[in-house]
Amino acid sequence: MTDDHRVLMTRPACPHCSSLDVQVAWRGEVPIELLDVVENSDWVTIDNTSLTDESYDLECLECGYRHLVLDDDDDDDDEDDEVASAGSADLKAIGSFGVVTRKTPAELNSELNGVDGRLFSAPLADRQLGWLLLQDVNDAVRNPDGHTVEVRPSLWGGSAEYSMVATAHGLGRFVSRTDLFRVAEACKESEDWMPLFIATYAWGAGRTNVGPTRFEKMLAFGTAEIAASLRTAVDVLQTKGSVAAFSALSLRGLPGLDVPNVRIPGFGPAFFTKFLYFAARPLAVKDDQPLILDRRVADSLRRRTTEILRDRPWVSPEGLAAWAWPVGGWSAHRYQAYLRYAAAATRRMREVSAEWPDRTDPIEVALFTWRDGQP
Numbered sequence: 001m002t003d004d005h006r007v008l009m010t011r012p013a014c015p016h017c018s019s020l021d022v023q024v025a026w027r028g029e030v031p032i033e034l035l036d037v038v039e040n041s042d043w044v045t046i047d048n049t050s051l052t053d054e055s056y057d058l059e060c061l062e063c064g065y066r067h068l069v070l071d072d073d074d075d076d077d078d079e080d081d082e083v084a085s086a087g088s089a090d091l092k093a094i095g096s097f098g099v100v101t102r103k104t105p106a107e108l109n110s111e112l113n114g115v116d117g118r119l120f121s122a123p124l125a126d127r128q129l130g131w132l133l134l135q136d137v138n139d140a141v142r143n144p145d146g147h148t149v150e151v152r153p154s155l156w157g158g159s160a161e162y163s164m165v166a167t168a169h170g171l172g173r174f175v176s177r178t179d180l181f182r183v184a185e186a187c188k189e190s191e192d193w194m195p196l197f198i199a200t201y202a203w204g205a206g207r208t209n210v211g212p213t214r215f216e217k218m219l220a221f222g223t224a225e226i227a228a229s230l231r232t233a234v235d236v237l238q239t240k241g242s243v244a245a246f247s248a249l250s251l252r253g254l255p256g257l258d259v260p261n262v263r264i265p266g267f268g269p270a271f272f273t274k275f276l277y278f279a280a281r282p283l284a285v286k287d288d289q290p291l292i293l294d295r296r297v298a299d300s301l302r303r304r305t306t307e308i309l310r311d312r313p314w315v316s317p318e319g320l321a322a323w324a325w326p327v328g329g330w331s332a333h334r335y336q337a338y339l340r341y342a343a344a345a346t347r348r349m350r351e352v353s354a355e356w357p358d359r360t361d362p363i364e365v366a367l368f369t370w371r372d373g374q375p
Helices: 032-040 077-084 105-121 126-133 159-169 177-190 194-205 213-220 223-240 242-249 269-283 295-308 317-324 332-352 361-369
Strands: 006-009 022-026 056-060 148-150 174-176
Touching (some): 194 223, 194 269, 213 223, 242 269, 295 317
Antiparallel strands (some): 006 022
């Protein structure tokens, strides 16, 4: 076993941008639990507990950050500090291991397509299907528009901004999806999407003490700049669809997709997919309805993917599923896969029950509801 195997993994996160899409090269002897995998593949996902800072060299596929481990007998602290922040051009001359080979986003997406195919062919376990069938017609799962959240903007520093929106649009302490669809209708009429931006952020934050930093970072981008970005994203949503709109607001768009990038700092996928979801209703976006993707939804997708990979003994089902559905930083490719999954799950439900709603957001609410592996 040589020491130059390239291993793709979801851990550790990039120390610069926190992305989980990093590529690493294992330093020294490959851990025994990875031998079979590394011999049969050039990538693998493993748990963070197997790693130390001295065991791998890392390159972030999102921001380009690179970290190269130095020789064990090199105790020059100054040089070690320099490596941690060195640019990619500097790394070629530092240490003894070499620079990690980068895979293109298209190559990574191609490898994930095989995993997705298995998921789409069996989107729901029998216990999940049974649980869905037992949901009352008025429950939030079968009637997502009634899904209501308590909003406490004082916990994230947006009291003044939200108060103005709430007063103008009749929002109370408890806000339903129906309420936000009403805000979206008004925004379409006025061509000003800032109220929906603030309202969906408030709805997403709910009563969570997320602190004011993220909200302040977004507002620091500038109100006019935010408004312009939102208008462009909505235009892309209406003309090119959900995945294109995701790409426009994301750092990680779909390769080959020609859309403007109008990313708003601090406005990540867990929040901007909420904005897109509510904006789509008055725009009559039907064929490619956007859905909310957050950590809880991804957790449920990861658990289901792990289950369907159990018959592949040459890979780690948990690790491969974690690579497909990380805890955050999702790309447009993963968003596209999520929308396809929801469509496949909806078709499966309607095969079993003609009364199941012919829309995909009930699956999103179910994924959000299923926590800790239940059902």
